[in-house]
Amino acid sequence: MKELILxxxxxxxxxxxxxxxxxxxxLAYKTIPVHLVKEGGQQHTLEFASINASELVPVLxxxxxxxxxxxxxxxxLDEISPEVLLTPTDRHLRYQVKSLAQDIAIDIHPINNLRVMQYLTSTIGTDQMQNTDWIRHWITLGFTALEMKLKNTAGACCVGDDVTLVDACLIPQVYNALRFGVTMSPFPTITRLYSSLIKHPDFIAAAPENQLDAQS
Ligand SMILES: N[C@@H](CCC(=O)N[C@@H](CS)C(=O)NCC(=O)O)C(=O)O
Structure with a gap:
């Protein structure tokens, strides 16, 4: 297998x-950093757009x-490396995991994306505080539903006691929520899961502050 590139x-x-x-x-991999802000956003360069015409990271x-x-x-990755599966094989669990992951990745995340914020500022004329309010609003709405769902599914992890795709989506979303000052007290299950999973060695290795392009 060739070296994976992210x-x-x-x-x-x-x-x-x-x-x-x-x-x-x-899985070992090489990171190629794409700075989303510097130089107007390296995701918009011809070089990167030829890899992903959507001009968004990640690309594997x-x-x-x-x-x-x-x-x-x-x-x-589940297909090429099935020893650790993020989407369980059991049908019931599999669709529970997919639904919860999509609640985060499809319903919560995209409306708070950088390009949405840039459009709000440049075209609608919002300021930084209004953008932050926007992000807080949509994350809070999403977390309100997610909290109710996770209360019923969570053990040590979002669905039972094994790490799944939902945990891989939740932890980054909480990282964002904290970055933008979302009040987390109404979400005790989400907070418990986050506090515990960020101590997991594989989550530590993946954390933003531990990347080679951190703070750049
Ligand atoms: N649905 C995509 C979302 C990708 C995405 O939105 N990436 C963001 C960073 S989290 C990005 O590249 N934003 C650049 C921009 O908005 O210009 C996925 O799950 O990979």
């Missing part, structure tokens, strides 16, 4: 999900294959 940005929560999966699976390259979309990448 186009990543240290603060990208979608890239963080993939880093967690790679780390849990003990495995030999001839380049895959974008963090959930698709993690599915791919």
């Amino acid at each position: 186009y990543s940005y240290w603060r990208s929560s979608a890239a963080y999900r993939v880093r967690i999966a790679l780390s849990l699976k003990k 390259v495995d030999g001839e294959i380049a895959i974008n979309q963090s959930l698709a990448i993690i599915d791919y």
